[in-house]
Amino acid sequence: MNQTLDILKRSGLSVTEGRREILNLFIQSEGALAHADIESNTKISFDRVTVYRTLQTFVENGIIHQIPTTDNTILYALCKDKCGSGHHHDEHVHFICNDCEKTICLDDVIVPSVKFPEGFHPLQSAMVVKGICSDCIKN
Amino acid sequence: MNQTLDILKRSGLSVTEGRREILNLFIQSEGALAHADIESNTKISFDRVTVYRTLQTFVENGIIHQIPTTDNTILYALCKDKCGSGHHHDEHVHFICNDCEKTICLDDVIVPSVKFPEGFHPLQSAMVVKGICSDCIKN
DNA sequence: AACTATTTGCAACAATATTGCAAATATACT
């Protein structure tokens, strides 16, 4: 049984063409994807609404996670850890390359914990770093 | 000379009613502001377009900085350090309260540096933490 | 194969963002 099917079944989601293709896109893709990337990169064209709903479903089921940006988009990337419904625990650093514009999950770079002032109770942390990625530094 | 005027002049920006009022809003406001907050909280109502352009100008001149989010909004907050044109250096942690929904600049909590894999050259880091803020923890 | 629960596409709508251009305003200069 292939990976795509595997992931969908494990989450108890019914297997549809849209979910299969979108999930595949994430599996094959190196970097994170925005809604717009998905719309333009799927062979079969799905309705925009389906893409929105599929992404939402995947996030809710711990299949993909969101990456915050400062440009009115949300990026999504495959969860590699064993995230479940509502339980995301991929607190890794995300790297945005200024050159190739790719956003990469640095799965092995854990977001460090910091000391907060009295009274602040942190629950989830996100860290996004901009710079030059390892591919682009060569050129 | 008041603070608002001071900031605008120091950046070499011409002083207009829109810029004065929007900058004032930032100075008075506790937390970060989204575009929508600005539209609804300014007494005199400016065109949406003016708000967009004003925010952009302020960011470019190091008057305000952006805070990434995962909900298709960009938050903006006053720069407290001496940022200039294109040179932002407010690498502090941002705290989003799940309760009161405010986003607070923790100016004294510096984003820690992390060790990146070979070839990755970080330039700017952002860290956003969700949780319960010091005001809300009391209730 | 038939039944049921879920998902999809469509349509309509709402919200958000971008651009060109002429009118209004701010600053610089005399």
Add this chain to the structure above:
DNA sequence: AGTATATTTGCAATATTGTTGCAAATAGTT
């Protein structure tokens, strides 16, 4: 203070992005 010049603003038109209800289509179940 008055005029010239540079900058900013509002408007209109357009584009992009996101949401909702509902009927048709499809997937899982028996």
